[in-house]
Amino acid sequence: MSDAQAPEALPAGNGSDFRARVERLLTDILGLMGFPARIDFKDASDGSLSVALHFQGEPPPGVEPGKRSQVVDSMQFLLNKMLHRPGTERRFVLVGAGIHPEPRSERLKREQAAAATQAPAAPAPQPQPAPQPRAQPQAPAPRQEKAPARAQAPAPRQEKAPAAPARPSxxxxxxxxxxxxxxxxxxxxxxxxxxxxxxxxxxxxxxxxxxxxxxxxxxxxxxxxxxxxxxxxxxxxxxxxxxxxxxxxxxxxxxxxxxxxxxxx
Incomplete structure (x- = not known):
């Protein structure tokens, strides 16, 4: 959060100079944030460019190596906005902290496969019980007089435990x-x-x-x-x-x- 001049956006393109453009923009953004990092590139399976940030020291607050975070997602969104000007050919850039992020298409396939394996199997049909023979009617039993109910002693009153203090919202x-x-x-x-x-x-x-x-x-x-x-x-x-x-x-x-x-x- 500095008042220094924001990094200048560069046009996206193909060839060996595309990685140089991405590296220059990321270096400027991380420099303004005050968290320099070593940048590692790799071509992803879906055609995008994967970038792994290895921070030189402590990472920014809220960023953990190997996990997604709002900070890294915002940096990825800003980087692609600066690269992909209207009228230019687009190549999406993935940004990860400490590792190369997994492409979205592969992540969706993995999540769908995991959900399919965890789905419960349909229960097997249960056999129907055999019909029971109809019982013959019996003579009614003689009516018995009910004894007067005894007065019951009132149950002891239970003291309520004090409620736990509410956590501040x-x-x-x-x-x-x-x-x-x-x-x-x-x-x-x-x-x-x-x-x-x-x-x-x-x-x-x-x-x-x-x-x-x-x-x-x-x-x-x-x-x-x-x-x-x-x-x-x-x-x-x-x-x-x-x-x-x-x-x-x-x-x-x-x-x-x-x-x-x-x-x-």
Whole structure:
């Protein structure tokens, strides 16, 4: 989340220079994020270009080697948008953390095969029981007088166990009591001040509820910016909204090409 100039988009193409274009764009994006990585290329079975990112040090928050994440998926979407300008031939690029990602077509086949093997087999038909001979009617038994019911003693009253304290919901970050983290407090206040001074919108994703509460407490009193939590579950995030938003420069805006179905990984 830096105010440095965004990497310039390059036209997509075929040949040996396509990997050089992808490597240059990824290097610029990772450099602006502050997480440099070694880039490894491989031609995927479906014709796409597979890229494995081996981070030099700790990976970005929310990224685990060998697993998909919102950060890597967003990076993959942005990279393909910058490569695939309207009117150019497209070659999709897959991005993975620590490993080469599996192509979408192969992943769907594997998931369908696993679902087919786990489907329960149809139960075998059960044999019908043989019909039983019809019983002959019997004479009614003599009626017996019921003895008066005895009064029963009332059952002892059971005391209810005290209910367990309710866990704070996602909307209770401001009221949640957490220990202060000096490093997180400094970063959160700097980000809030930068949002107010530059007029930029920022968001922190993949953050635990306790850390969201620490960020909300840390930015109290910073002028010119409103900080709130939005979303539910794993999509909940901390959003920094400046009081005076500034428009983005034209060279950093994405093209008006929203054909996202062709760019799904």
């Amino acid at each position: 996602d909307s209770d970050e401001r009221s949640l009591e957490v220990a202060e983290d000096p490093a997180l407090r400094e970063v959160a206040r700097k980000l809030a001040e930068k949002s107010a001074s530059l007029g930029r919108f920022y968001a922190l994703v993949n953050v635990k509820q306790e850390d969201r509460a620490r960020v909300m407490k840390a930015v109290e009193g910073v002028p010119g910016v409103k900080v709130s939590c939005e979303g539910e579950g794993r999509n909940r995030r901390v959003v920094f909204t400046p009081a005076k938003p500034a428009p983005l420069p034209k060279r950093s805006m994405l093209p008006e090409d929203d054909d996202e179905d062709d760019l799904e990984g």
